[in-house]
Amino acid sequence: MPSPSSIRTMDEFRDAVYAFRLPRILATALDLDIFTTMGSRWWAPKALAKTLRANERGIEIVLRNLETTGLLTKRGQTFGVGTLGRTVLNKHSPQYQGAYLELLHHQWENWANLTDSVRVGKPLENEGPDDPENRRSFTWAMHQRSLKSAKQVAAQLNLKTVSSLLDVGGGPGTYALEFLAKNPKLEAGIWDREPALEVAKTIAKPLRHGKRLSFYPGDLFKSSVPGKFDVMWMSNVLHIFSPKENKALFRKLKRALNPGGRILIQDTFLMDKPGFDTLETNLFAVTMLLYTPTGNTYSANEVQRWLKACGFKKTRYFQLKKGTGDWDGVILEAKIS
16 A cells, blocks of 8 residues: 555555555455465365355355455465464464454444544444443454563563563553563453453463463542552553643553653654655554544654653653554653653
């Protein structure tokens, strides 16, 4: 898909609009459970169509398109599934990321209602954080999404001198658990709603370092911070809330930091430097419009100004190794002294 800056002709505009075609094909493949059904076998379109109770011509056309993406391989007149399709896209695989796939898939319908959301300025469908089943499903999706990036962040973030860390709105605790695995002397806690913590407890239970993880149920705005900590870790929380709400949260977290403490924020930031993915950050702001009452994406400089206004003395952002971490791999740090 071309970036907005490249749309200068009708052909480029058409190509950008038509970018919906492949995502729709992928969504249909998930609707039909094509990857799970195919498994490790090689299938002729006719046999697969019969098994799926679908039209042979329709299945053959979808298979050809999946083959052009590399998700399938063609051998003679038959098709086989590649590595991704046999693992994270296959319901029978231990590596299946069903919760995250469901989250991605569900967004198709909501993005189709974007015009109405822009008119009213709020989500049209929002079960909200108080719906336990929705919260549990979303938490599992965030765990599956964060598995790789959490390991990368933990490998690069120096927490050797830190005794205590609070994962603020930490959901499944994916990051907290990686920090504990990397730092044997660290004690960590997750502060989030009870349905999210149910998922976190399930993930932590079989892990030896999971015994050093505490669980604190509560609302980030209505509840008190559950103790004093050396580090507050916020990953993908900032974009859920408005500037006013974020500043209120910063002030609350600052009061709960131990002397010399700091807050570490990972999010999708708008950066005033070349080489950062402005397109993705702006597109994600649309997701926040569709799914949250007040969320948005913000520039790193803007967030640094908020932190200083809330009493943090030193702020900076640093870059993780290229291609690691979440989003563009930017971590924003603020210290109280």
